[in-house]
Amino acid sequence: xxxxxxxxxxxxxxxxxxxxxxxxxxxxxxxxxxxxxxxxxxxxxxxxxxxxxxxxxxxxxxxxxxxxxxxxxxxxxxxxxxxxxxxxxxxxxxxxxxxxxxxxxxxxxxxxxxxxxxxxxxxxxxxxxxxxxxxxxxxxxxxxxxxxxxxxxxxxxxxxxxxxxxxxxxxxxxxxxxxxxxxxxxxxxxxxxxxxxxxxxxxxxxxxxxxxxxxxxxxxxxxxxxxxxxxxxxxxxxxxxxxxxxxxxxxxxxxxxxxxxxxxxxxxxxxxxxxxxxxxxxxxxxxxxxxxxxxxx
Amino acid sequence: xxxxxxxxxxxxxxxxxxxxxxxxxxxxxxxxxxxxxxxxxxxxxxxxxxxxxxxxxxxxxxxxxxxxxxxxxxxxxxxxxxxxxxxxxxxxxxxxxxxxxxxxxxxxxxxxxxxxxxxxxxxxxxxxxxxxxxxxxxxxxxxxxxxxxxxxxxxxxxxxxxxxxxxxxxxxxxxxxxxxxxxxxxxxxxxxxxxxxxxxxxxxxxxxxxxxxxxxxxxxxxxxxxxxxxxxxxxxxxxxxxxxxxxxxxxxxxxxxxxxxxxxxxxxxxxxxxxxxxxxxxxxxxxxxxxxxxxxxxxxxxxxxxxxxxxxxxxxxxxxxxxxxxxxxxxxxxxxxxxxxxxxxxxxxxxxxxxxxx
Numbered sequence: 001x002x003x004x005x006x007x008x009x010x011x012x013x014x015x016x017x018x019x020x021x022x023x024x025x026x027x028x029x030x031x032x033x034x035x036x037x038x039x040x041x042x043x044x045x046x047x048x049x050x051x052x053x054x055x056x057x058x059x060x061x062x063x064x065x066x067x068x069x070x071x072x073x074x075x076x077x078x079x080x081x082x083x084x085x086x087x088x089x090x091x092x093x094x095x096x097x098x099x100x101x102x103x104x105x106x107x108x109x110x111x112x113x114x115x116x117x118x119x120x121x122x123x124x125x126x127x128x129x130x131x132x133x134x135x136x137x138x139x140x141x142x143x144x145x146x147x148x149x150x151x152x153x154x155x156x157x158x159x160x161x162x163x164x165x166x167x168x169x170x171x172x173x174x175x176x177x178x179x180x181x182x183x184x185x186x187x188x189x190x191x192x193x194x195x196x197x198x199x200x201x202x203x204x205x206x207x208x209x210x211x212x213x214x215x216x217x218x219x220x221x222x223x224x225x226x227x228x229x230x231x232x233x234x235x236x237x238x239x240x241x242x243x244x245x246x247x248x249x250x251x252x253x254x255x256x257x258x259x260x261x262x263x264x265x266x267x268x269x270x271x272x273x274x275x276x277x278x279x280x281x282x283x284x285x286x287x288x289x290x291x292x293x294x295x296x297x
Numbered sequence: 298x299x300x301x302x303x304x305x306x307x308x309x310x311x312x313x314x315x316x317x318x319x320x321x322x323x324x325x326x327x328x329x330x331x332x333x334x335x336x337x338x339x340x341x342x343x344x345x346x347x348x349x350x351x352x353x354x355x356x357x358x359x360x361x362x363x364x365x366x367x368x369x370x371x372x373x374x375x376x377x378x379x380x381x382x383x384x385x386x387x388x389x390x391x392x393x394x395x396x397x398x399x400x401x402x403x404x405x406x407x408x409x410x411x412x413x414x415x416x417x418x419x420x421x422x423x424x425x426x427x428x429x430x431x432x433x434x435x436x437x438x439x440x441x442x443x444x445x446x447x448x449x450x451x452x453x454x455x456x457x458x459x460x461x462x463x464x465x466x467x468x469x470x471x472x473x474x475x476x477x478x479x480x481x482x483x484x485x486x487x488x489x490x491x492x493x494x495x496x497x498x499x500x501x502x503x504x505x506x507x508x509x510x511x512x513x514x515x516x517x518x519x520x521x522x523x524x525x526x527x528x529x530x531x532x533x534x535x536x537x538x539x540x541x542x543x544x545x546x547x548x549x550x551x552x553x554x555x556x557x558x559x560x561x562x563x564x565x566x567x568x569x570x571x572x573x574x575x576x577x578x579x580x581x582x583x584x585x586x587x588x589x590x591x592x593x594x595x596x597x598x599x600x601x602x603x604x605x606x607x608x609x610x611x612x613x614x615x616x617x618x619x620x621x622x623x624x625x626x627x628x629x630x631x632x633x634x635x636x637x638x639x640x641x642x643x644x645x646x647x648x649x650x651x652x653x654x655x
Contacts, residue, residue: 182504208622216504217354218327218621239431241507242353 026141028122029105036119039143040100044093046085046109049125049269050102051076053134056270057144065096071263072271094118100141125268126210128193135270150270157273161280162198169283170199173222175248177229178266181213190268194276200226200283216240224248226283228255230262255282303589304599311602315363318609322359323351325613327621353507361506361570362612362626363605364514366577368567370604371521373578374585374597375560378532379553380466383645384638386579387446387564390466391473393575395449396442396561396568398481401495403441405488432509435570439513443565449473450557501574501627503612510570517566522597524559528552529594536593574627576634577608583641 024036044065045051051070054063060075067088068081080096083089088109093101094116103110105124113120121141125134132151139147174195176185185191188206195202203222204212219227220242227248229237237254238244248254257265257278265275324330369387376385376392387393456469481499485492531552534542542549567574581604585596608630615626 212622213625215327215616215621215623217350220350220354221327236431239507240505241357242349245349245353 024141024143026121026137028137029124030110030122032120032122034119034121034141036100036141040098040119040141042096042098042100044082044096044098044101045070046082046088046101046103046107047124048072048263049131049267050104050123050134050138052267052269052271053131053138054102054142056150057135057139057142057147059142059144062142064098065093090116102138125190127190127268128272131190131268131270131272154270154273158194158197158276161273161276164277164284165198165200165280166284166287169287172200172225172283173203174200174226174228174283175203175219175222175224177227178211182216182219183211183213184219186210186212190272191265191275194272194279198276198280198283217242219243220246226253226255226286228257228265228279228282231256231258253286255279255286257282304591304595307585307588307599308602311599311606314606315602315609318363318606318613319356319359321613322362322609323355325617325620326350326355327616329617329620357508357511358503358506359609359612361511361514362503363609364511364518365503365506365567365571365574366581366605366608367518367601368514368521368563368604369574369578369608370581370600370602371518371525371597372560372563372567373580373604374582374593374600375525375532375556375563376578377582378529378535378593378596379556379560381535382466383583384467384579385470386576387560387567388573388575388578389474390470391449391453391477392446392561392564393568393573394474394477394481395445395447395452396565397445397499397573398449398477398484399441399443399445399565400438400498400569401481401484401488402445403438404495405484432513435509435513439517439566439569442569443562445477446561446565446568447558449477450561454557498572499627500625501572501630503571503615503626504623506570514566514570517562518601521559521563521566522601525556525597526594528556528559529592529597531556532593572627574608575631576638577604577611577630580634580637581607583637 024039025033027033041062042064043054043059043062045054045063046067048067048070051063051066052072054060055073055076060073063076063079065080065082066076067085068083069085070076070081080092082092082096085104085107088103088107090109090112093109093113098118101109101113101118101120103113103120103122105122107122110120110122123134123137125131131154135147135151135154139145139150176191176195177183178185178191184204185195185202186204186206186208187193187196187202188208189210192202192204192206192210203219203224204214208214223246225247227237227246238249243249261278264271264278267275321330372387372392373385376387376390377383379385380390453466453469453473456473457466481495485495531542531547531549534545534547535549539549564578582596582600584603584607585591585599589599591599608626611630611633612626615624615629618624
C-alpha cells in the first residue's frame, strides 16, 4: 500500500516536471483544448465583449487587432481592424502574426485560422454566468491572477445599481426593444437577467427564447410601465399602430439610449454593471416622468 | 353554363373569403385565437385596450395584407398578360427587387433608423423609419419603390430584348433580381443605420401596417384596377399574338408602356408597405385561370381578389402559428408559393403545354 502511494507521488511529480514551465491549458466553448507554452502576447479579438474583457483584465496592450465593432476602451480604436466577427479578413489577421485569436462561437473564421496554424479560442458570452466564466477563463489564459476580483467588482456594482432603484419601482413591467423587427429582450437574455436583478418584471418570458421576434400587438397588450430602446427608434414609437395607448408611451416613460449607451447595454461583457446603472438611473429619472432625454454614458 | 356565372361565383366566394379573413384577422393576435368580437369587445378586462388593439392594430393590418395581396395579384395578372408569359410575376421580373432597392436607397440617403444593435449615430431630425406610419413617409417610400420597380422592369426588358423569348425574359428577370438584390445589400452595408430595419423589412412583414399604409394601398389598387380595366383590351389582343393585336388597330407601344407603369406602381405600392412578398403575384392569376377562362379585365379583378385571399390567409398563419412570436410572412409565401411553382412546372412539363391556358 505504501509503495503504491510512493509510485503515485512519483508519477504525479514526473508529470508535473514534464510540463513546460508556465504551460496553460484551457478549454473553449467548442470543447477545443488549447495548450499554450506561454501566455499569448499578440491577440486579435473578433468580438467586442471579449475585447472589453481583455482590456478590463488590464491586458489591453496585448491586443494587436480587433474587429470593426470593437470600440471600447478608446485605445482599441487605434488598432488595426480586421473586418467583422462574421466576415473577418483572414489575410489581415494572418498578417498581424497573432499568437491567439479570440472569436465568437458563431464566427466562421475559426476553422480557417486553425488550419493556417493560428490558435483560436472561441468564447461566446450569452448570460451573466457566461461573462463570469469568460473573465475567469481569459484570466487563466492571460495569467492574470486577480481576474476573479474583476467579476467580484462587477457583481458588487450590479448590486449597488439594484439598490439604487427606489423600492416603489420594484416589479414595474419593462419592455426592452433590441431591434425594430420588433425583437425584444426576454427574461432569458443577459439583458433580461440584468432587468430581473434590478427588480423589474419583463413582459417577455424566457420561454420565448432570448431575443424573440414578437407580434408588436403583444407590447400593447402587456401595457408595460417602462420601455427601453435605441434612440433611433423613438421617432415613430407613438405612431406605431396602437402604441399611443401603452402606459409607458402615454406617461412618457421611455428610456432612449444613444449609440454609445446602446453599445454598453447590448454587450455581455465587463461593462454589464454600467449597463445596469444606466437602466436603473433612467428608470428612476422617468419615475418623475419628464421629457424623454437621451441617456448618455 | 355561360362564362358569367362562374365569374360571379368566384367573385362572391373570394369576397366572402376576404370577409372571413377580416373577421379572423381581428380575432388572431399575440394571444393566438380569441373571440375578440364577443368577449374582448363587449365585456373584456379593458375595453379601451381592446378597441385599440382591434381598430389600430389588427384591422388595418388585416385589411392591409388583403390590399397588398390584391396589388400583387393585379401586378401578376398584368405581368403575365404583358409578357405573354405564364411565369411572369413581379418577383421574377425583378421589379420587386427594384422596388426594394428604391426603398433602401431612399432610406440610406436620409439615414433611416434601425434598432439598438447596429448603431444609431445620426441626428434625430433625419430619422425616418421603414416602418414609419406617417402618410408622407409612406408616400415617399412608395414613390421610391415605384421608381425602382420601373427601372427594374425596363432593365429586364432591355436585357431580354423584348418579350418574345420566354426563356430570355425569365433569365433576364432573374439576373436583374439578383443584381439589384446584391446592390441593395451593398447599399445597406454602407448604411448600417438602415441595415437592421431593412433586413426585417426585406423578409416581408405586415406587422406595422397602420391605416396610412392601408389607405394608400387601397387607393393605389383602385387606380391601378381602373387603369388596367380600361387598358386591358390590349392584353386580350396580345394574347392572340402581336401581329393580330396590331391588325386589330391597337396602339401597342403606348398601351404597353402605360401597363408597365401600372404594373410598377402596383408592385411599388405593395413592396413599400410590406417588403418583399414572393409568389402571390404568380400564383393568383394561375389559380383564377385554373378555374375559369376570362378576358383580361375580369382576370385582373379576380386575380386581385384571389391575391388578397392568399396573402390575407398567409398573414393569419404568420401571426397564429407561433404566437406571440411571428413568422415573416414573406418567407411563408415564398415557401408555399415555391412549392406551387414547382408543381406548376412539373405539370406543364408533363403535358408539354408550357403552362399556358391552365
